[in-house]
Amino acid sequence: MQSVFSQLILDVRNVDASVGFYRDSLGLDVFKTDEFEGHRLAYMTSDGFELLLLEQPNRDQMPPALRGGGVVMNFRVSNLPRLAETLKKERIDVLRDLDDPSHGDRTLLIADPDGYSILLSEPVAGFN
Numbered sequence: 001m002q003s004v005f006s007q008l009i010l011d012v013r014n015v016d017a018s019v020g021f022y023r024d025s026l027g028l029d030v031f032k033t034d035e036f037e038g039h040r041l042a043y044m045t046s047d048g049f050e051l052l053l054l055e056q057p058n059r060d061q062m063p064p065a066l067r068g069g070g071v072v073m074n075f076r077v078s079n080l081p082r083l084a085e086t087l088k089k090e091r092i093d094v095l096r097d098l099d100d101p102s103h104g105d106r107t108l109l110i111a112d113p114d115g116y117s118i119l120l121s122e123p124v125a126g127f128n
Contacts, residue, residue: 007050008073010116015040015055017113022051025087026075026118046075072109072117080122084108100124 012018015033019042022028028051032043038057043050077083084098087110095117096109105121112118 007052009052009054010112010114012053012055012114014113015042015053018042018053018055019044021092021112022053025090025092026077072119074119074121077120077122080106080108080120083120 010018019030022044023030026046028044028046030042030044032041034041034043038060040055042053044053045051081098081100084094087108088094093111093115094108095111096107098106098108100106101124103124105123107122108120110118110120
C-alpha cells in the first residue's frame, strides 16, 4: 500500500486564536471554515501544505498536556531575523532563540497558541 500525506490536523482550544496565529504570523491562507455538531474547523494552506485546525466542544477537548507530544512543524520562511523581531514584539512564545550559523539553516523555535512547537527555518545565504 502506498501512502500520501494529505494534511496535518491540530486539535486546538480556540480556532479563532489559532487562525489568527497561522494567518497573521506565518502567512497561511484560510480557504474554508465549517461547523459540525459543535466542532469548529478551519482549513488553511500554504504552498500545497494543508493544515486543519479543529476546535472540539469543551467536553471532547484533549488536555493541554496531550497536545503536541513531541511533534514539531517546520515552516520555511524568508528574512527570519526580521520575522523573529516581529514575533517577539507580538509576544509569541519563543522556545529557542534565533540560531544564525555561518552555514546550513538559521532557525527559530516558537510555540503556537496551543503549545505546538514550530521551527521556522531559512537557508543561510550561499548554502542550500
